[in-house]
Amino acid sequence: MSSWEPQSKKRRLDTDSGIGNGILNTKERFKPTSARDWTISIAVPTSIITSCVTREQRTTAAGSIARALAIFSVDEVVIFDDSPIEQRPRNFDPDAYTGDIEPAHFLEHLLNYLETPPFMRKVLFPIHPNLKSQGLLHGLDMPHHPHKDEWLPYREGLTLEAPPRSGKPEPVNPAEPRTEGGYFWGYSVRKAKSLSDVFTSSAYEDGYDLSIGTSERGVPLSKAFPNHNQTATFNHMLIVFGGPRGLEFAAMNDPDLGQMGIQGARTKELFDHWVNVLPNQGTRGIRTDESLLIALTALRRLWDNS
DSSP states (O other): OOTTHHHHGGGGGOOTTOTTTTOOOOOOOOOOOOOOOOEEEEEEETHHHHTOSSHHHHHHHHHHHHHHHHHTTOOEEEEEOOSOGGGSOSSOOTTTOOSSOOHHHHHHHHHHHHHSOHHHHHHHOOOOGGGTTGGGOOOOOOTTSOOTTOOOSOOOOOOOSSOOSSSOOOOOOTTHHHHTSOOOOOOEEEEESSHHHHHHTOSSTTOOSEEEEEEEEEEEHHHHSOOTTOOOOOSEEEEEOOOTTHHHHHHHTOHHHHHHTOOGGGGGGGSSEEEESSTTOSSSOOOHHHHHHHHHHHHGGGTOOO
């Protein structure tokens, strides 16, 4: 028996109800909103967990990010490496990796694990060192994480060789619950090798048409978007967060940006808007998981004026 096998049994608590995860089990049912083609993406650096001391702290940091994504109906999260080039792993094989935490793979693994409906996790996520402290994670309780007594027109599933017990489900495009049904249907996870790669390797054909960089050196949100009653016009919005040393640190460790001369104060040139979502803060620094909640609360009016 491995030293952490008992913790894997905590998956039994990882049910659709959210009980045991600090989430109030209400009878609220998800109701569809207006169908939408536009999307919200965020990007976070690997340094948000490399600054954590213990595996448990890294796990809870990843869990906090996932909760923010779910609460604000974020469609995509991009994890970009902002570490110095000489410190990045070479020829990394996630399937063979059993050593200490590799930040990008760790974040990708946990964020995908949490996004997956609980009833599918045992099949899709075998025991792995990254999941050693998964018992600390709170459930997300999103629409595609259905309760046992809840019915929705869509449901996640797996393709199996055996025929279904009853009925035959009809496969649809993964985006259809959002674009036609009006449901938030979870987030996708993408890894980027650097800050510039967040933009150049976009999953969207035309990239992001509205980008926002967050920084304590940015302008207040009220100046960047002075009209409080008007939503922004975009197809794909991207909000990028820095780590403990800011987005300038990420630019400094990006060789492509270095060749373009985008370093230091010029980092803001990567974005359409360079904003400070909480001026005059009462602490020297704000953790990225805290900044996510603050920024998304402040910026939400750009796409939802309800």
